[in-house]
Amino acid sequence: MSQVSPPDLAQLHAGHQPTIWRHGSDAESVRTIGIGEFARLTASGRGRFEELQEQFSALCAALPAYTSGVRAFVSATFSPVSQATSVLIVPRIQWHIGPAGVRVIDLSDLMAEAPEVSQPPRAASRVVAQHAGELSDEAFLSGVREAVRRIEAGELAKTVLARDEVIELDGHVPIGPLAAALAEAYPTCWTYYVDGLIGASPEMLVRVRNGEVASRALAGSAPVSGDLDADEAAAEDLMTSAKDTSEHAYAARSVIEVLRRIADVQVSDTHVLRLPTIMHLATDVSGYLRGEHSALQVAGQLHPSAAICGTPREAAERVLAELEGFDRGRYSGPVGWVDDSGNGEFVIALRCARIEGRADGQDLRMYAGAGIVVGSDPQRELAETYTKMLPIRRAIARVLP
Numbered sequence: 001m002s003q004v005s006p007p008d009l010a011q012l013h014a015g016h017q018p019t020i021w022r023h024g025s026d027a028e029s030v031r032t033i034g035i036g037e038f039a040r041l042t043a044s045g046r047g048r049f050e051e052l053q054e055q056f057s058a059l060c061a062a063l064p065a066y067t068s069g070v071r072a073f074v075s076a077t078f079s080p081v082s083q084a085t086s087v088l089i090v091p092r093i094q095w096h097i098g099p100a101g102v103r104v105i106d107l108s109d110l111m112a113e114a115p116e117v118s119q120p121p122r123a124a125s126r127v128v129a130q131h132a133g134e135l136s137d138e139a140f141l142s143g144v145r146e147a148v149r150r151i152e153a154g155e156l157a158k159t160v161l162a163r164d165e166v167i168e169l170d171g172h173v174p175i176g177p178l179a180a181a182l183a184e185a186y187p188t189c190w191t192y193y194v195d196g197l198i199g200a201s202p203e204m205l206v207r208v209r210n211g212e213v214a215s216r217a218l219a220g221s222a223p224v225s226g227d228l229d230a231d232e233a234a235a236e237d238l239m240t241s242a243k244d245t246s247e248h249a250y251a252a253r254s255v256i257e258v259l260r261r262i263a264d265v266q267v268s269d270t271h272v273l274r275l276p277t278i279m280h281l282a283t284d285v286s287g288y289l290r291g292e293h294s295a296l297q298v299a300g301q302l303h304p305s306a307a308i309c310g311t312p313r314e315a316a317e318r319v320l321a322e323l324e325g326f327d328r329g330r331y332s333g334p335v336g337w338v339d340d341s342g343n344g345e346f347v348i349a350l351r352c353a354r355i356e357g358r359a360d361g362q363d364l365r366m367y368a369g370a371g372i373v374v375g376s377d378p379q380r381e382l383a384e385t386y387t388k389m390l391p392i393r394r395a396i397a398r399v400l401p
């Protein structure tokens, strides 16, 4: 264990080329923080997960022994036909911080020339505008109506429709402060920043640790009001709602089916996962892998689960692409890390925003979706997407008051 102390999350800026992964509250938080890029690999199409894994394995095989345990951050696109690319970044310096202490892996000496950290870019001081993204509220509502019609007609059982919204800033997104604010407000979620995508997701797609595998499927949601009695009643309603339990069952089944093919797994009872602003029906799946599968490979097999796509998968993919009409990019794709022995953790990139450049500042393009089944009410689904954008909206309000 090295004594070199890790950087303070809140101090990180774009000049560091940071990568961030954090789960848990302060004292017990597990973090991986990266600075700089030793390697950047990209892939696209259906085979993007396998391609990235192959390239990363080849890269690791050529590294010296002192780098053992090296991690790569991955953010993959939702769709295989996205215009965006899926990316794998091996940070130049990486700190792995957990209960056992801090381990730092510095790959700088292996680079032809180690780049200096550049100056912080002009930080935003305020939000200058907020507006709908590619899909207006009206278009989202009519998409939900059409999805329900097709579900009732028997074309599919479930789909997930998303929309986007833009927050315009007068300078650069304060990456470190925003990530720190998300991590503080959502300690049970996984806070991430990878290649311009920032968020705090509650949905752990897969964790692989020395042959053990775990996943948490979420679907079926209700807002959290902060009033204990009202939230208790809302949780009970969620557990008994035919619409939410069926919406959840599709998501859980999609995960269980895939994991059963490659692992011996146990499935928990469905329970309510409460977050500060929203609650979800949750099912945990855990067990032991049969054979060798890296976290990245398992993420690729689980993706796209019915939590963010639908059932049957192909029909849902087609319907959501048609009704949303925009490219989700890396929203709702797997984001996480994998190490040189295949261990790793991936969440679904939810409750997030993509950082986009503008001539006079940067934008945060937020995304949120909602599962649509028989009985879905368009206005409630729209309201749910607003609730799901609260983490980013509140974190930005906190760092740019």
Ligand SMILES: C=C(O[C@H]1C=CC=C(C(=O)O)[C@@H]1O)C(=O)O
Binding pocket: 160, 162, 203, 218, 219, 220, 221, 280, 306, 307, 308, 350, 351, 367, 368, 369, 370, 371, 372, 388
């Ligand atoms: C698609 C999203 O959430 C998914 C995860 C949890 C609950 C969901 C729901 O109740 O609709 C969604 O399936 C999102 O946050 O953008």
